[in-house]
Amino acid sequence: MNKKQSGIIVTLVVLIVIAGYLATKVNGPLYVNDSDFNEKTAISLKEGKSSSTFFTEATLSRDQDNAKTLQNIKALIDDANTPKEQKATAADEYLAVATATQNESDIELALKAQGFDAALCSIVDDKVEIFVKSSKKELSKEELRGIQDVVMSKTKLEKIDVKIKE
Template sequence: MNKKQGIIIATLLVLIVCAGVLATKLNNPLYVNGDDSGSGKSSAVSFNNSSQKNNKTSSFFEETRLDRDQKNAQTLQTLKNFIDDKNVSKENRDEASKKYTDLAMNTNYESKIETTLKSKGYEDVICSIEDSKARVIVKGKDKLTDKDTREIKNVVVGIAKIQDVEIEVKQ
């Protein structure tokens, strides 16, 4: 098996794992309020019937998150293969190692920022960090207040130490 075949197999494995995780999350029942109101309907059914218009927004956040995670996993695998290749010069391996570390840290920061903002009451959040800029997309119906904007920026600065923060609201 040559290197190209190994990369293809590793990429396919990453995609299979991501598809499995997504399938598991989507196939689990949804519990919106955690109790059965005695109406004979499950929470998942009532959620499904009452919020069909939110499916477009929810799928945006899910698809964006899945796409970002797949791209990051593929890039990390490519960088890892580049780092492990003995035919590559030391300078190039060192540069790839730095990019690998930066991407791994940014992925960790994105996850922490999303979790922290969700715990502060935001319905759904996507965070993307590239170079020294963070982009945060928040699910909401209204424009963010100055307090909300400051809170989001403080979370990003506190976790990722990035001052340049772009915030967007998606309905």
């Protein structure tokens, strides 16, 4: 190898390192550290907030929790020291969380398509909790049936709790 070739190789290695550094700075850290969040950045879901703020903050909070859970499970799966049985359990849990997250999103979109201004869906184990934005104090039987149909078509779960948020 002559001087020209070694100069080119060194230059390419330096460019790759710089590109990696810049990508990390632009896209943020490759991991989330619990100490990155403090009380000032935490989202509170107090009842006194307006409904649009409630739906926005609740969705953000749920999405952050789901992303953190998926990241932790993924780290467990990728760890070389994790036993195979635990990896299989973690893979099943990862699939369940990812599926529930997708179903929540699908249900919210379907409810918005039905005419609700905002909707929030939470699936925990075998129960679905739905918040819908409505100026009415009570939903009609047709609206409740429509919500139940959407949930049943997406999740096949029968325990559905619908709450109205003005």
